[in-house]
Amino acid sequence: MAKKTDLRVKRTRKLINDAFLKFIEEKGFEAMTIQEIADEALINRATFYLHYDDKYDLLEKMSADVIQELTSVINPPFVQADQEVNIERLKGSVTNVYQCIQKHQMFYQVMLGENGINGFRNNLEEVIREKFDRHIKEVVKDPNQFQIPEDLLLHFISAAFVAVIQWWLNQEEKPTPEEMANQLTKLITQGPIQTAGVKIE
Amino acid sequence: MAKKTDLRVKRTRKLINDAFLKFIEEKGFEAMTIQEIADEALINRATFYLHYDDKYDLLEKMSADVIQELTSVINPPFVQADQEVNIERLKGSVTNVYQCIQKHQMFYQVMLGENGINGFRNNLEEVIREKFDRHIKEVVKDPNQFQIPEDLLLHFISAAFVAVIQWWLNQEEKPTPEEMANQLTKLITQGPIQTAGVKIE
DNA sequence: TGATTAATTAACACTATGTTGTTTACAATG
DNA sequence: CATTGTAAACAACATAGTGTTAATTAATCA
Numbered sequence: 466m467a468k469k470t471d472l473r474v475k476r477t478r479k480l481i482n483d484a485f486l487k488f489i490e491e492k493g494f495e496a497m498t499i500q501e502i503a504d505e506a507l508i509n510r511a512t513f514y515l516h517y518d519d520k521y522d523l524l525e526k527m528s529a530d531v532i533q534e535l536t537s538v539i540n541p542p543f544v545q546a547d548q549e550v551n552i553e554r555l556k557g558s559v560t561n562v563y564q565c566i567q568k569h570q571m572f573y574q575v576m577l578g579e580n581g582i583n584g585f586r587n588n589l590e591e592v593i594r595e596k597f598d599r600h601i602k603e604v605v606k607d608p609n610q611f612q613i614p615e616d617l618l619l620h621f622i623s624a625a626f627v628a629v630i631q632w633w634l635n636q637e638e639k640p641t642p643e644e645m646a647n648q649l650t651k652l653i654t655q656g657p658i659q660t661a662g663v664k665i666e
Numbered sequence: 667m668a669k670k671t672d673l674r675v676k677r678t679r680k681l682i683n684d685a686f687l688k689f690i691e692e693k694g695f696e697a698m699t700i701q702e703i704a705d706e707a708l709i710n711r712a713t714f715y716l717h718y719d720d721k722y723d724l725l726e727k728m729s730a731d732v733i734q735e736l737t738s739v740i741n742p743p744f745v746q747a748d749q750e751v752n753i754e755r756l757k758g759s760v761t762n763v764y765q766c767i768q769k770h771q772m773f774y775q776v777m778l779g780e781n782g783i784n785g786f787r788n789n790l791e792e793v794i795r796e797k798f799d800r801h802i803k804e805v806v807k808d809p810n811q812f813q814i815p816e817d818l819l820l821h822f823i824s825a826a827f828v829a830v831i832q833w834w835l836n837q838e839e840k841p842t843p844e845e846m847a848n849q850l851t852k853l854i855t856q857g858p859i860q861t862a863g864v865k866i867e
Numbered sequence: 868t869g870a871t872t873a874a875t876t877a878a879c880a881c882t883a884t885g886t887t888g889t890t891t892a893c894a895a896t897g
Numbered sequence: 898c899a900t901t902g903t904a905a906a907c908a909a910c911a912t913a914g915t916g917t918t919a920a921t922t923a924a925t926c927a
Contacts, residue, residue, distance in 0.1 A: 471872075471873070472925065473872085473873050473874075474873070498913090498915090499914080500915095509874065509876070510915095511874080511916090512875075514916065515873075519916080547865075549866065550859055550866055583788070601862075605862075610864075611862055612852055612862075613849045613852060613853070614849075616833065617833050618853075621826050621833075621858055624826055624828070625822050625826040625829070627825070628821045628822055628825030628826070629818065631821065632817065632821040648813075648814045648815075651813055652822055653857050654857050654859050654860070656854050656855050656860075657819055657823050657854050658855050659855070660814055661802075661812055661816075661819055662749075664748075664749055665753070665855050666751055672893090672894065672895085673894070673895095674892095674893070674904055699883060700884075700885090701883070710906050710907065711884095712906075712908095715886080716904070716905075720884085
């Protein structure tokens with residue numbers, strides 16, 4: 466973060482961000498106009514263009530900031546050299562992730578919500594996939610140990626991971642980050658069927 | 667489906683649909699204009715408005731048709747009265763789903779692809795979730811058998827399910843529907859970690 | 868306080884939208 | 898095959914949003 470010397474800039478950016486989030490929540494990204502953002506932020510429309518190229522630019526910059534912070538709290542190795550998952554370490558990282566999301570709850574809620582930005586979800590998945598991928602490539606020596614294509618596995622996990630986040634954000638009474646880490650761990654170690662308490666033929 | 671008696675209507679609709687898909691693939695939904703659709707479809711712009719309110723209306727109508735066909739091939743019960751999953755039946759339904767997608771491959775590829783419509787993915791997940799939900803409610807008598815909230819489980823499964831479809835559509839050399847059914851079955855019965863051949867502490 | 872730089876204002880050309888009224892062409896019927 | 902209903906074409910319109918510019922005002926920093 467470069468220091469924003471001028472207070473006016475800081476204030477204007479914040480007003481724009483707030484207005485933007487408000488409208489995404491209320492009417493969705495596509496429906497909002499720059500004039501509306503400006504009105505809500507109590508700035509002139511031309512001022513908006515002094516800060517961002519267009520609303521897509523604004524969206525990208527806001528997302529990038531938050532996602533960057535999130536990735537910084539995911540830290541492998543979850544899998545040790547002996548091919549065992551380190552459950553505690555895994556839970557630790559998941560807990561960190563949920564705490565980070567909690568910190569920016571409003572933002573995530575809006576971006577992943579009903580009227581949210583669907584591209585944001587893809588970004589999240591991609592970022593998670595990359596983290597896992599890099600780690601797996603370090604640890605796994607024998608590609609044949611996979612029962613299915615590695616890439617397929619990564620897509621499965623990252624999508625499920627983000628879906629669980631999305632579910633969590635929609636709950637009135639949110640389980641704690643630690644509880645979420647436990648539930649997610651059950652799901653990916655036992656699989657959803659056994660977690661549902663259903664026997665397998 | 668009401669019968670479209672008039673050939674002209676049939677033709678115009680098809681031309682619009684084709685142009686629409688072409689532009690989604692090329693430049694994405696938001697970037698395309700109705701003028702462009704009309705030019706590509708070799709019809710007058712005003713003609714477009716005789717058939718659809720706007721491009722969102724067109725999108726909805728196209729999606730609804732295809733999703734409707736997809737849901738019709740998912741047929742529970744996968745879980746029997748004795749609380750055992752019927753693996754064969756499950757594989758059968760999954761195979762049907764992939765065959766149905768294969769039939770409209772171009773459409774799904776575009777809609778779920780790089781430049782695709784992200785709301786479409788949500789629709790798919792929702793539809794799958796509902797199917798499963800209705801079935802689960804019939805079979806499961808004791809809500810305590812779940813180790814985690816049922817709703818969370820449903821979100822996990824449906825998101826993973828659609829993610830695997832998405833992965834499949836992006837493969838140059840696509841596994842057969844039967845192979846996909848096998849791989850998906852492994853993932854949801856054993857869980858991703860064991861499927862990766864990694865031991866659990 | 869004075870210098871700097873952000874924000875305001877009003878005007879501009881441009882592009883897309885959705886609608887309307889009239890005319891033309893065609894497809895399905897008896 | 899002629900008739901009739903209706904889809905499609907066409908042209909013109911008002912409306913709304915975009916992105917840019919140049920001159921002016923006002924807030925902030927040092």
